[in-house]
Amino acid sequence: MFELTVFDAALRMATPLIFAALGGMFSERSGVVNIALEGILLTGAFASILVTYQTGDPWLGAFAGLLAGVLVSAIHAVVSITFKANQIVSGVAINLLAMGATQFLTWIIWGSSANSPPVEGMSYWALPESWGAVARAVNVVIGHYPPLVYIAFASVVIAHVTLWRTAFGLRLRAVGEHPEAADTLGINVHRLRYAGVLLSGALAGLGGAFLALNTHQFVKNMSAGRGFIALAAMIFGKWNPVGALFACLLFGYAEAVQMGLQGRGIPSQFVQMIPYVLTMVALVGVIGRARPPAASGKPY
Amino acid sequence: MSRFAKAVSVLSPVIAVAAALLVGGLVVMAIGESPLRVYSILFRGAFGSVDSLGYVVFNACPLIFTGLAVAFAFRAGLFNIGGEGQLYVGSFVCAWVGLKLGGVPAALAVPLLVLASAAGGAAWAAIPGFLKARFGVHEVINTIMLNFIAIGLTSYFVINVFKEPGQMTPQTAEIAASGQLPRLAGALQSVGIPLPAANPLNASILIALGAVWAAWFILNRTTLGYEIRAVGLNPSAAEYAGINVRRMLVVAMMISGAFAGLVATNEIMGFRYRYLDNFSAQIGFMGIAVALLGKNTPLGVLFAALLFGVLNTGALEVDVFTDVPRELILVLQAVTIILVVVANEVLTKKLREREAGAASQATEESA
Structure with a gap:
């Protein structure tokens, strides 16, 4: 249960969760609940494979995943910020839309109701061997996982700094806690909320791209509830990038272990449930109360 | 107004x-x-024959239940997106009780199973209701989490405990015959409506219509409904008026969950006669759409569910012919x-x- 292979698998499982959880955090910090993460992951996954399939370049594919995420989250932003409609409803609708549209397009483009043809994944980072021992040593570190795994970890650091050490982060938090006060101080509430939601789309879209490129194809409904697990990780991590990271690692680990347990007589369903149960426990406050941003979910 | x-x-x-x-x-x-061609095939697929109309109503039936679930909770100011989990638990409890009812006459078995379905859904919905009332935790996240927990639990029990012996499919054995709801084809044929015997439309639709009436009656004609609506409109004002807001939150959630659990009357008692792992294709989530479209009123839910029944039924023809x-x-x-x-x-x-x-x-x- 603690072998290196499980650790490897756990990191790969955690990566899309990290991206999506960071995304969810930016959105909720700005005051917009984003349960569309599930649909954004799925759309990002689809777009990344489509573009990789057409161009043969997984990096372009990943960028397409990011862009698709931004586009989908833009729907959420328009509906819930500009039109002030219910954010949960918008999220539910986007999840259905993503599910329908990706299957629809998979059929139209590849003539399959289940999956895309396989594509090339991202090649691992590596310095040329000719650079000597130092390059080889560096490669052991940076060449062990697909590049997006490292980018996910870097995103956590960037998100942490952005949220806690920049004016943008401060304003974002202000808008999520008390939009009236922020507005009085001359902060453009709508613009910041748009930024938070679009950022969440970019990150979750990238997470979807990793999910699909790591599998080397698009499979229908391949997000399989990961958007909701990311949401859970964000809550469990108390709306903090670093907290979310650890929650994602924990949940990714649970997923990796659960896969290892299949066929060994231990009911995998119970391991699968861990993130959901832990999140409910965290919300009740048994292990330190998880408190959402005060204005999260309220249109302004 | x-x-x-x-x-x-x-x-x-x-x-x-x-x-x-x-x-x-x-x-x-x-x-x-051509959109015209596709839509005409869609609507012909839904309205083209008595058989397809039967399917429209059959497909609408579970959506009436989950739509009512969302609409009822909404009137109390609660967002129940846990219909999926509640219908799984209600259906599982229904099948579990149904397996044990051999020899019990239908007059007793049917009401018992209807009650079991509603109780299962209500119990599962009581959890987020209680957590909201007692700890102030928003019900949306908890209902999402409970959906997944319900899927995991029912899946575990079906595969590891209740699986029909000798079968690969993750499903239970058939429930007692006395607990099964009759198909409506026979009755409709006897009054001159030629619904083919193979049509799955069953007596659950009558329970669904009863549920629409019950939701309307509770909301508009009882003290309980008045208090629930008061809490939904303004919890603080309701509190000052002497309404036990916390209790109302739990009660409203439970009634909502009971409606979702009643999906079992169609899926288990009227159609499959057994519990099949993961049978619900988003019926719970579709209930949200149905409730919204129906403006959160019971009658609106009925019409919206029928519309979705039309779309779902016609979609099959579109799939085949275009x-x-x-x-x-x-x-x-x-x-x-x-x-x-x-x-x-x-x-x-x-x-x-x-x-x-x-x-x-x-x-x-x-x-």
């Missing part, structure tokens, strides 16, 4: 559906098919939800402006 306000509540769903069909038409055109895959319907439904909430906000805003305008005019005139 003013005439304009009434018009708004009818107009926004109609506008949303029309606009969604338009969007769908554009999508169809984009892939080189190059358009049936997922078009999922897209249509999603677009409808988005548009209905947007249309609602826009029209409500217009309504407020109009009322504000009328009010200022009135003060000017009196001055």
